[in-house]
Amino acid sequence: YTKDIAKKLLTLAIVNQRGQVLLGLKKRGFGEGYYNGFGGKVEVGETIEGAARRELQEEAGIVAGSILKQGVLTFHFDDKPQPWEVHVFNILDYSGEPCETDEMSPQWFSHGEIPFDKMWKDDEIWYPHFLAGDLFKGEFYFCNTHHLDSYNFGIVPEL
Numbered sequence: 001y002t003k004d005i006a007k008k009l010l011t012l013a014i015v016n017q018r019g020q021v022l023l024g025l026k027k028r029g030f031g032e033g034y035y036n037g038f039g040g041k042v043e044v045g046e047t048i049e050g051a052a053r054r055e056l057q058e059e060a061g062i063v064a065g066s067i068l069k070q071g072v073l074t075f076h077f078d079d080k081p082q083p084w085e086v087h088v089f090n091i092l093d094y095s096g097e098p099c100e101t102d103e104m105s106p107q108w109f110s111h112g113e114i115p116f117d118k119m120w121k122d123d124e125i126w127y128p129h130f131l132a133g134d135l136f137k138g139e140f141y142f143c144n145t146h147h148l149d150s151y152n153f154g155i156v157p158e159l
């Protein structure tokens, strides 16, 4: 047999407008009970940016306009065989109105009031750079799913 050691590709879209970010309280699945951007797995035959747009529409009910990739985060879990490579997008404009979906309940937060105590532990490390407009890369090592053991993180000139 062959063991699939490829990375799993995912997206994360954060609308960032007028000093506020749009986050969703995740209602089910991985990360349930946490606030996060909108995103999910990249499907076969889809571009990463295409997946980011699709997931934003499915989970928040809005259609992205111009978007900018700002980060690539790789998550290693001691209890999962493959690392997860999450591509982080800044949604610069969108159309429609955010609405609650089966997966997410959307809510706006000003930059100073982002609820890091109800988010994945990596977020407080990279959000300041995301909000500053930096491009960044990181590797995060989790154990028991939710405990952040160690990480490497830095801003980069290009992704």
Ligand code: 6OG
Residues within 6 Å of the ligand: 010, 011, 012, 013, 029, 030, 031, 036, 037, 038, 039, 040, 041, 075, 084, 086, 120, 121, 122, 123, 142
């Ligand atoms: P679905 O299972 O809903 O995709 N995600 C993470 N986001 C942050 N901020 N930190 C993490 O640390 C994460 N692990 C996964 C990627 C899962 C969604 O959750 C994001 C996807 O947007 C471990 O299809």
